[in-house]
Amino acid sequence: MLGHQNKLDTTARVGLDIGHHTVNGVEVVERASEIVIRSAGSAAIPGLRSKQDLPEPSAVAHAIKSLWSSARFASRKVVLALPPTAVYMKWLHLEAADEEELEQTASAAASRGAPFPAGDAITDYRILSWRCAGSRKVYFTLLVAASASIMEDMLNTVESAGLEPVAVDIGVAAAVRSASSRTQASGILWSGQPKAHCIMGAKNTTIAVIRENALEFARTVPVGGNDFTERIAEHAGLSWAEAEKIKMAPGVRLNGECAMVASGGSGEIRVPCEQVVGRLAREIQRSLKFFKSQYAEGSYLGMIGGTTASGGGALLKGLDSCLQDHGIEINGIVNPFAGFSVAAESGGVQDVGDNAAAYTTAVGLATADYWHAARDEDLEAVA
Ligand SMILES: Nc1ncnc2c1ncn2[C@@H]1O[C@H](COP(=O)(O)OP(=O)(O)OP(=O)(O)O)[C@@H](O)[C@H]1O
Numbered sequence: 001m002l003g004h005q006n007k008l009d010t011t012a013r014v015g016l017d018i019g020h021h022t023v024n025g026v027e028v029v030e031r032a033s034e035i036v037i038r039s040a041g042s043a044a045i046p047g048l049r050s051k052q053d054l055p056e057p058s059a060v061a062h063a064i065k066s067l068w069s070s071a072r073f074a075s076r077k078v079v080l081a082l083p084p085t086a087v088y089m090k091w092l093h094l095e096a097a098d099e100e101e102l103e104q105t106a107s108a109a110a111s112r113g114a115p116f117p118a119g120d121a122i123t124d125y126r127i128l129s130w131r132c133a134g135s136r137k138v139y140f141t142l143l144v145a146a147s148a149s150i151m152e153d154m155l156n157t158v159e160s161a162g163l164e165p166v167a168v169d170i171g172v173a174a175a176v177r178s179a180s181s182r183t184q185a186s187g188i189l190w191s192g193q194p195k196a197h198c199i200m201g202a203k204n205t206t207i208a209v210i211r212e213n214a215l216e217f218a219r220t221v222p223v224g225g226n227d228f229t230e231r232i233a234e235h236a237g238l239s240w241a242e243a244e245k246i247k248m249a250p251g252v253r254l255n256g257e258c259a260m261v262a263s264g265g266s267g268e269i270r271v272p273c274e275q276v277v278g279r280l281a282r283e284i285q286r287s288l289k290f291f292k293s294q295y296a297e298g299s300y301l302g303m304i305g306g307t308t309a310s311g312g313g314a315l316l317k318g319l320d321s322c323l324q325d326h327g328i329e330i331n332g333i334v335n336p337f338a339g340f341s342v343a344a345e346s347g348g349v350q351d352v353g354d355n356a357a358a359y360t361t362a363v364g365l366a367t368a369d370y371w372h373a374a375r376d377e378d379l380e381a382v383a
């Protein structure tokens with residue numbers, strides 16, 4: 001969205017989603033006008049020992065290199081996602097005489113209130129709708145400010161792993177693009193009614209609201225898969241790595257009391273996770289309530305039509321029904337690969353298994369049409 005793209009050969013590329021826990025990659029290739037999935041895979045970032053640990057750039061580069069060899073990606077061109085900490089988004093009604101005046105107002109407003117200095121901010125905006133107000137117009141806009149220094153650090157890490165970044169997008173925008181087009185593909189009616197999508201990661205969960213495929217609200221809260229790992233480590237007196245291994249073992253699930261049932265070295269382990277689920281449910285509820293509060297009481301515009309989820313954190317079995325017991329109805333875990341053709345001669349998606357939902361951001365990055373939009377703009381400029 002921020003328009004950082006080099007117009008290179010983009011027929012093959014990898015959408016690379018670098019998280020706090022895992023790097024997820026999806027390689028696509030363009031065949032005529034169709035985007036085909038070539039391969040997909042993930043690699044855990046090594047060396048993490050607690051919920052607070054931030055991945056070292058060298059550990060991220062290491063995970064990227066091992067991902068390239070395990071997923072047998074052929075392309076070194078990558079599309080990257082900015083993490084929520086690097087992006088400040090807001091939705092404002094801005095009054096202006098025309099789009100030229102709007103541009104000035106929007107770029108000044110975008111970085112105001114951002115958690116990084118205005119001098120570090122790259123700004124952008126999108127008009128979501130507009131209406132006339134006398135001789136002027138009121139534009140409903142999505143304003144975005146991104147931290148140039150965080151983006152620079154990310155580009156350096158990726159380049160140190162031998163890759164060539166060709167575009168940078170906003171993580172939530174990529175995830176929502178892929179989640180909303182998959183929801184359409186699965187036949188759910190996607191009307192003017194807003195829908196919510198929760199991207200559950202390791203450190204964070206982002207609650208997004210989408211209306212007619214446009215992102216209309218997003219809030220990131222500090223609850224995710226790491227909180228479950230921490231509960232296991234505390235409860236069973238295990239190291240972070242041991243707790244993570246238990247959580248990921250086949251058959252592990254949250255039961256009706258929101259306790260995680262897993263088998264440890266000395267038999268079955270039951271870890272009460274009620275507090276983590278409660279915190280996650282409260283944060284989702286609060287965010288959706290805030291979204292709704294922007295509209296008049298009872299207005300159809302603020303009524304969320306359904307909630308879906310994705311991200312590695314959403315793979316925890318039983319989490320959806322525990323959230324439901326806490327008042328959050330999850331209508332589906334998104335499979336971002338559904339509806340795409342897979343190239344027969346490559347790695348394909350066999351390594352993805354049941355973990356498809358972890359790839360929503362990577363699929364959204366790989367399949368976005370950054371280049372055609374840029375080429376169209378160039379053609380218009382030439383004409
Ligand atoms: N099969 C699974 N069962 C339970 N949890 C899982 C499973 N697979 C992955 N996870 C958890 O999902 C999280 C990783 O998901 P994801 O890759 O979306 O996060 P991330 O992008 O690294 O983190 P963040 O978005 O917070 O930066 C980890 O907490 C991991 O333990």
Ligand SMILES: [Mg+2]
Nearest residue numbers: 019020201202
């Ligand atoms: Mg993530």
